Amino acid sequence: MANGTLYMPETEPNYLDYRGRFKGILGWILSTDHKRIGLLYLYSMGLFLTVGIFFGFMMRLELIAPGKVIIEPQTYNSFFTLHGIIMIFLFIIPGLPAVFGNFFLPILIGAKDVAFPRINLLSWWLFAIGGGLAITSVFLPGGPADTGWTFYVPYSIRSTTNVLPAAFAAFILGFSSILTGINFVTTIHRLRAPGMDWFKMPLFIWSLYATAWIQVLATPIIGITLLLVAVERLFGIGLFDPALGGDPVLFQHLFWIYSHPAVYIMILPAMGVISEIIPVFARRTIFGYSFIAFSSLAIAFFGSLVWAHHMFTAGMSDTGRFVFSLLTFLVAIPSAIKVFNWIATLYKGSIQLAPPMLYALGFIFLFSIGGLTGLMQGALSINIHIHDTSFIVGHFHYVMFGGTGFGIFAALHYWLPKMYGRMYNEKRAKVGFWVLITGFNLLYFPMLVMGWLGMPRRYYDYLPEFHVYHFISTIGSWILITGLLIMAVNLILGVRRGAKATDNPWGGETLEWRIQTPPTHENFHEIPVITGGPYEYKINENGQEEKKYEEVT
Amino acid sequence: MSNHESHENHVTGYGVYLLVWLGLLMLTGITVAVAGIDFGRITITVALLIAAIKSWLVLTIFMHLKFEDTTFKIFVFVAVITFVVFIVLLFADYLFM
Amino acid sequence: MSSGDHTAHVHRDDYGSRMGMWLFLFTELILFGGLFLIYAVYRFMYPTEFHVAAMELDTVFGAVNTIILLTSSLTIAMSITALQRNRKTLSLVLQFATILLAISFMVNKYFEWGAKFGYGLYPGSEMLLDKPSGEILFFGLYYTMTGLHGLHVLIGIVFIGIIMYQVWIGRVHSTNYVRLESAGLYWHLVDIIWIFLFPLFYLII
Numbered sequence: 001m002a003n004g005t006l007y008m009p010e011t012e013p014n015y016l017d018y019r020g021r022f023k024g025i026l027g028w029i030l031s032t033d034h035k036r037i038g039l040l041y042l043y044s045m046g047l048f049l050t051v052g053i054f055f056g057f058m059m060r061l062e063l064i065a066p067g068k069v070i071i072e073p074q075t076y077n078s079f080f081t082l083h084g085i086i087m088i089f090l091f092i093i094p095g096l097p098a099v100f101g102n103f104f105l106p107i108l109i110g111a112k113d114v115a116f117p118r119i120n121l122l123s124w125w126l127f128a129i130g131g132g133l134a135i136t137s138v139f140l141p142g143g144p145a146d147t148g149w150t151f152y153v154p155y156s157i158r159s160t161t162n163v164l165p166a167a168f169a170a171f172i173l174g175f176s177s178i179l180t181g182i183n184f185v186t187t188i189h190r191l192r193a194p195g196m197d198w199f200k201m202p203l204f205i206w207s208l209y210a211t212a213w214i215q216v217l218a219t220p221i222i223g224i225t226l227l228l229v230a231v232e233r234l235f236g237i238g239l240f241d242p243a244l245g246g247d248p249v250l251f252q253h254l255f256w257i258y259s260h261p262a263v264y265i266m267i268l269p270a271m272g273v274i275s276e277i278i279p280v281f282a283r284r285t286i287f288g289y290s291f292i293a294f295s296s297l298a299i300a301f302f303g304s305l306v307w308a309h310h311m312f313t314a315g316m317s318d319t320g321r322f323v324f325s326l327l328t329f330l331v332a333i334p335s336a337i338k339v340f341n342w343i344a345t346l347y348k349g350s351i352q353l354a355p356p357m358l359y360a361l362g363f364i365f366l367f368s369i370g371g372l373t374g375l376m377q378g379a380l381s382i383n384i385h386i387h388d389t390s391f392i393v394g395h396f397h398y399v400m401f402g403g404t405g406f407g408i409f410a411a412l413h414y415w416l417p418k419m420y421g422r423m424y425n426e427k428r429a430k431v432g433f434w435v436l437i438t439g440f441n442l443l444y445f446p447m448l449v450m451g452w453l454g455m456p457r458r459y460y461d462y463l464p465e466f467h468v469y470h471f472i473s474t475i476g477s478w479i480l481i482t483g484l485l486i487m488a489v490n491l492i493l494g495v496r497r498g499a500k501a502t503d504n505p506w507g508g509e510t511l512e513w514r515i516q517t518p519p520t521h522e523n524f525h526e527i528p529v530i531t532g533g534p535y536e537y538k539i540n541e542n543g544q545e546e547k548k549y550e551e552v553t
Numbered sequence: 554m555s556n557h558e559s560h561e562n563h564v565t566g567y568g569v570y571l572l573v574w575l576g577l578l579m580l581t582g583i584t585v586a587v588a589g590i591d592f593g594r595i596t597i598t599v600a601l602l603i604a605a606i607k608s609w610l611v612l613t614i615f616m617h618l619k620f621e622d623t624t625f626k627i628f629v630f631v632a633v634i635t636f637v638v639f640i641v642l643l644f645a646d647y648l649f650m
Numbered sequence: 651m652s653s654g655d656h657t658a659h660v661h662r663d664d665y666g667s668r669m670g671m672w673l674f675l676f677t678e679l680i681l682f683g684g685l686f687l688i689y690a691v692y693r694f695m696y697p698t699e700f701h702v703a704a705m706e707l708d709t710v711f712g713a714v715n716t717i718i719l720l721t722s723s724l725t726i727a728m729s730i731t732a733l734q735r736n737r738k739t740l741s742l743v744l745q746f747a748t749i750l751l752a753i754s755f756m757v758n759k760y761f762e763w764g765a766k767f768g769y770g771l772y773p774g775s776e777m778l779l780d781k782p783s784g785e786i787l788f789f790g791l792y793y794t795m796t797g798l799h800g801l802h803v804l805i806g807i808v809f810i811g812i813i814m815y816q817v818w819i820g821r822v823h824s825t826n827y828v829r830l831e832s833a834g835l836y837w838h839l840v841d842i843i844w845i846f847l848f849p850l851f852y853l854i855i
Contacts, residue, residue: 178677182670182677220678223681224681238773238789239794244783244787245787246783247692253643254688305642317646323642570731571724585713604845604846604848607845611723611841615723616835628672632676632679
């Protein structure tokens with residue numbers, strides 16, 4: 001599938017040992033190596049994730065019983081705001097593109113780095129600054145923002161809390177995301193290795209490509225919208241404030257013009273990861289390569305047309321609601337195409353339930369629940385019934401956490417050996433997975449049920465009839481966190497003192513498995529010439545898999 | 554790596570730029586002149602049409618889009634269409650309020 | 651880090667650099683696009699108020715600034731041709747002319763805004779708050795959109811200034827001028843945005 005000397009064993013230091021112009025920590029935070037930048041994102045995201053989990057944990061704890069349990073209502077409002085801002089802008093949006101996209105995009109297309117390495121580093125710095133600002137805003141006088149992550153006007157104009165730093169943080173993070181998008185589009189257009197035509201690219205690259213376009217074309221809208229909220233707060237310029245004639249619903253339109261496509265920024269790369277993992281662990285060529293590839297573009301396209309389904313009860317016109325409801329159903333088509341193709345790939349495959357595969361299957365299961373509950377909300381009549389209930393909260397956690405979150409975990413388990421050259425304990429990883437997915441369903445499924453029964457979202461207190469669901473949900477959150485801890489400890493132990501990983505522990509066919517583990521500074525000794533597709537697994541007459549590569553250890 | 558190096562050698566003469574510039578000034582004159590006339594509901598359409606022609610001149614000649622290859626043209630098309638779609642869908646709501 | 655650290659990037663990809671710049675311009679386009687969306691909706695909601703409010707703006711200021719920006723677009727475009735033909739001094743003169751035109755645009759803008767402020771017509775002023783909603787929104791958009799555009803003019807001045815220095819010291823030259831092209835592309839976009847702002851604010855009759 002690829003020709004050329006990809007590496008000369010033991011002659012070049014790997015990227016972790018590589019000594020550039022700077023030493024120590026500076027060699028990391030000033031490095032333009034896409035792999036080091038990927039790891040920088042991984043570490044900073046791990047930090048933000050921990051903070052986000054803390055806020056989520058506290059909220060669930062507060063909701064274990066009606067009335068006050070541990071925190072005051074205002075604190076609770078701030079916690080759900082910060083939980084949202086941190087998890088969305090600092091964890092799931094950058095999650096896969098910034099960590100695994102940065103690390104593996106150049107390798108998977110046979111390049112030595114991204115198109116603009118220095119801008120790539122700038123992206124990380126903006127990310128770190130934006131994240132720092134978001135966290136700092138918690139401690140500034142005025143108190144943490146309490147508007148919800150959606151910053152809806154007019155409350156976000158009037159709230160006396162630190163809305164400004166929080167919105168500004170989101171603005172900076174948006175800029176970081178845009179730069180990553182520009183970098184990826186250019187890289188995919190310009191730096192594919194000879195022979196790597198568009199339809200020989202791994203599907204993860206297709207999903208990153210679609211994602212990068214949304215990042216470029218949708219993110220500026222949230223930038224300008226948050227900027228306008230800031231301008232309105234600072235200078236009293238009339239733009240959205242109804243007291244000055246403005247239309248708050250217009251704010252919601254603009255907010256969701258970005259924030260709905262942002263959902264696809266989050267989920268598309270996760271789908272890409274699943275498309276990488278399934279063929280490897282089913283030992284089969286992916287079913288319907290071009291359908292999966294084009295469905296990424298289709299999701300990016302249709303996903304940009306459906307934003308107003310977040311606003312069906314906000315006072316839109318009937319025509320508007322009809323149009324957006326119809327368009328919403330259309331997004332389900334490309335998403336379902338992917339799911340069916342993955343399942344068709346599994347059919348008659350030689351399935352190996354290694355940890356990455358477990359997470360990938362977990363993704364399909366949870367994402368399907370999230371996707372189907374999403375379809376329910378696309379229907380106008382149902383939407384009005386369950387609008388702003390915890391049904392919505394349950395739904396988007398199934399999509400975002402069950403989908404993107406599990407996609408990130410799958411990617412971690414799949415690529416960690418390549419990134420660090422060490423293997424984690426597979427048995428412990430599987431235990432972690434089962435604890436995690438059990439806790440997950442205990443935590444979020446009751447939300448679907450009580451939301452259907454009328455439990456509003458974001459409420460601090462509730463009627464006694466919802467107690468049992470909240471109780472189960474909180475217990476679920478503890479189990480979920482236990483699962484996350486098992487996973488984190490196992491991965492960290494693996495990185496620090498796991499057994500040495502071989503170059504191709506899973507028997508993958510894509511390029512990253514053909515180079516040294518961990519990769520050298522420039523990935524490839526010489527740029528490979530690509531001669532075949534990325535998932536060409538073949539079974540010979542004896543029922544044995546044909547090995548087309550020599551395993552080098 | 555690429556077969557699109559044609560642009561690299563393309564040099565636009567000063568004369569072409571001057572002509573485009575004159576055209577842009579003329580269009581500016583026209584748009585100011587017709588602003589005084591009331592075409593009723595299409596007044597804004599006329600103004601935007603002239604602005605679009607001016608932008609097209611700047612895009613193709615000043616920004617060299619004419620001499621770039623198809624990829625760039627598709628890119629610009631996608632970006633413009635995205636914005637048009639935003640407007641159309643937004644008005645799918647506001648037009649029927 | 652410098653290229654010394656990265657032997658992977660010895661090769662230069664002007665085409666890729668231009669592609670990156672164009673993608674960046676799209677983000678600028680959509681950034682202003684958000685404001686144009688708001689403008690469209692409010693103009694649709696308050697047609698008469700927008701009409702009345704626009705009478706306050708001076709078409710002459712707008713028209714002069716349009717001519718200035720169009721001319722500056724001409725000079726920056728010609729400076730690229732000059733550099734391609736290896737006429738460094740001419741190219742520098744043209745870039746400098748672009749900067750001068752940009753500064754005169756800002757001076758013009760300063761007087762225009764200054765007059766309105768002196769008159770008592772600024773965000774949050776009593777005079778403005780007494781007006782009907784549609785007019786408040788018109789001026790809100792006027793200040794935000796021309797303000798953001800002015801900010802881009804300032805960034806453009808700095809951008810072209812840096813490139814001038816690089817041409818001066820010979821880092822950007824007749825066979826390596828992609829950075830000048832990028833500055834030019836950026837400047838033309840600032841021009842295009844003004845091409846739309848002008849009729850939408852100054853020419854509503």
